[in-house]
Amino acid sequence: MTYEAFHDTLRDTRLPLNNGAGAMPAVGFGTLFRDLSTTTDAVKCALETGFRHFDCAERYRNEAQIGEAFRQMFAADTVRREDMFITTKLWNTNHRPERVKPAFEASCQRLGTDYIDCYLIHTPFAFKAGDDQDPRDVFGHVLYDGEVRLIDTWRALESLVDEGRCKSIGLSDITLEALKEIVAAARIKPAVVQIESHPYLPEWEMLDFCKAHGIILLAFAPLGHGMTPNVLDDAVLTGIARRVGKTPAQVALAWAVQRGTAFLTTSATPGHIQENIDIDTLPVRAMQEIKDDIATRIRFNSVVETGVPGFIPQTHKR
Known part of the structure; x- marks a missing residue:
């Protein structure tokens, strides 16, 4: 069953960027696919369905395929670049300030765009600089770069905004404590913070801080990534779903x-x-139920602890 003909305006929500450089569509499409060969068709389908916010990353190794989808859709006059919001991310091996602009330019070229709406630092962890995205020693331990600070990388992102081809900047996979340090020291404040968040990890304290500073909290894995315990099997959510x-x-x-x-x-x-785009406004009572009656708290992705992305199977609640 489809509800498209009856949708209200919730799915069209746009959240203003705190630096005045436009607004981010609240409904976004992520582009990390297990099978990279599906990328172009999936992105084209998302555009045809109505998605206008696309989240990319050099780490995903498919920016060129995403760019091809954009090129085809632009050529067919299905969508205009100015109606889209494109985010991409600086990977951990490019944290050294002199590596930031070349990495940004390479992402722009692969995506086929002259500018990026939002550029994020993928994680706060600097890895050994180089072309190997996953540098490790002979024992398999990640090789970190202890000579570069997060604020140094941030300053390089601020320069991208100054140059005009990057409309806004932000952070991903960051803790509240580390975010507070950047906000306090930044010349250009973060506009977006991307973290794992769903009804089992609501991150209310982070959300309150972001709202206080005009920062958009962008949730990845909003459905729990299909992990155990399964968010979508929760009795509160399934009960609300039946009612609405x-x-x-x-x-x-x-x-x-x-x-x-x-x-x-x-x-x-x-x-x-x-x-995923056919969403409608929930009753106030349902919103309160989700906040008050869901007690499970769990993080599925440990990237905030190591800088290494990966969803870890869970068999217990905590």
Whole structure:
């Protein structure tokens, strides 16, 4: 069943950037695919479905395929670049200030765009500089770069904004404590912070801080990434879904937007892509239920601790 003909304005929500450089669509499409060969078709499907916010990264190794989807859709007059919001990310091996601009330029070239709406530092962890995205020693331990500070990398991102081809900058996979340090020292404040967040990891304290500073909290894994315990099997969400005639996924995504965050979902399946954009405003009572009655708290991705992305299977609640 599709609800497109009956949708309200929730899915069209746009969140203003704190530096005055426009607004980010709250409903976003992530581009990290297990099978990179699905990238171009999935992005084209997302554009045709109505997504206008796309989250990319050099680390995902598919910016060129995303750029091809954009090129085809621009050529067909399906969408205009000015109607889109494109985010990409600086990887850990390019934290040294002199490596930031070349990495940015390379992402722009692969994506086929003259400018980026938001450029994020993928994680706060600097890895050994070089072309190997996952540098490790003979024992398999990550090789970190202890000679570069996060604020040094941030200053290089500020320079990109000064030059005009990067409209806004932000951080990803960062803790609240580390974010506070950057906000205190930054000349250009972060506009966006991308972190894992879903009903089992609501990150209310982070959200409150972001709202106080005009920072957009952009949630990845807003549906729990299919991990155990499964967010979408939660009795509160399934109960609300039955009452409002939506799926548990649509309830979780509507909750994300209504509480003031943006979200990213990723799928190569047209039906799921459609489902993830067909969200409607939840009743106030449902929003309160999700906040008050869901007690499970769990983080599925340990990237905030190591800088190494990866969802870790969980078998217990904490």
